[in-house]
Amino acid sequence: MKRLVYVFCIFILTFINQGWATDINVHISGNVIFPPCKLSIGDGFEININKISENYNNENPVAGGKIIVLNCGYYTGTPYVSIDGDSLPGAPSHILRLHRLSDEESAIGVEFYQGYPGNGGIKILLGGDPYKNKITSGFIAGSQSQPQFLLTAVIFRLADKILLPGRYVGTATMTISYL
Numbered sequence: 001m002k003r004l005v006y007v008f009c010i011f012i013l014t015f016i017n018q019g020w021a022t023d024i025n026v027h028i029s030g031n032v033i034f035p036p037c038k039l040s041i042g043d044g045f046e047i048n049i050n051k052i053s054e055n056y057n058n059e060n061p062v063a064g065g066k067i068i069v070l071n072c073g074y075y076t077g078t079p080y081v082s083i084d085g086d087s088l089p090g091a092p093s094h095i096l097r098l099h100r101l102s103d104e105e106s107a108i109g110v111e112f113y114q115g116y117p118g119n120g121g122i123k124i125l126l127g128g129d130p131y132k133n134k135i136t137s138g139f140i141a142g143s144q145s146q147p148q149f150l151l152t153a154v155i156f157r158l159a160d161k162i163l164l165p166g167r168y169v170g171t172a173t174m175t176i177s178y179l
Contacts, residue, residue: 036177037072040146047110047153054163056108058156065116065152067140070176075144077178082130083112085172088158094125095156098170107161110170113152114138121152126172131179149176 039045047064056062088097088109095109113121115137122137135149142148151174157163 034074034077034178036175037070037075039174039176040069040071047151049153049155052108052155052163054165056155056157056163057159061117061154063117063152063154065150068149068151069142070147070149072145072147072176072178075147075178079135079139079176079178080131081114081124081133081135081138081149082175082177083124083133083172084127084175085170087126088156090158090160091156093127094123096126096170096172098168100164100166100168102166106168107158107163108168109156109158110153111156112172113154115140115150116152117154130175130177135176 045066045068047066049062049064052062083096086097087093088095088106091109092111095111097106097109099106112124112126114124114133114135115121117123120137122133124133138150139147140150
């Protein structure tokens with residue numbers, strides 16, 4: 001009798017396990033990101049271009065630069081720079097819009113460079129993919145974890161617009177990361 005009970009139990013357990021046994025595919029996905037470098041400049045910085053004349057043209061560019069000390073906790077791989085801001089309407093898409101404090105229309109903008117444009121500097125494209133501007137120029141000194149980066153801003157003028165007097169400003173967000 002005990003054998004019959006054991007056989008019956010084994011038969012039942014086998015039947016129940018077959019009903020519960022199901023193969024399930026598990027897919028796991030995600031993104032691994034490395035923290036961006038911290039800029040050792042507090043909450044922001046200003047590149048002062050000083051004064052430009054009302055008949056400014058792009059053939060004789062006016063530029064201003066800023067040396068930025070970075071604090072990079074993760075600095076293995078390739079460094080990239082990203083600048084996000086509003087493009088100047090009517091200009092190439094990599095030109096940051098500057099506007100007078102009194103109105104929103106503008107005739108000028110800024111194009112950014114890694115390093116100095118006349119000395120092998122590379123244009124920094126505005127917005128989009130943070131990993132499209134590989135840093136190949138602009139590091140000037142410092143250690144791997146605390147490099148110094150030269151950011152240069154060059155004034156760009158739309159030829160068909162009148163340049164009005166006044167103070168012009170523009171705001172952008174810069175990120176430097178390693179991949």
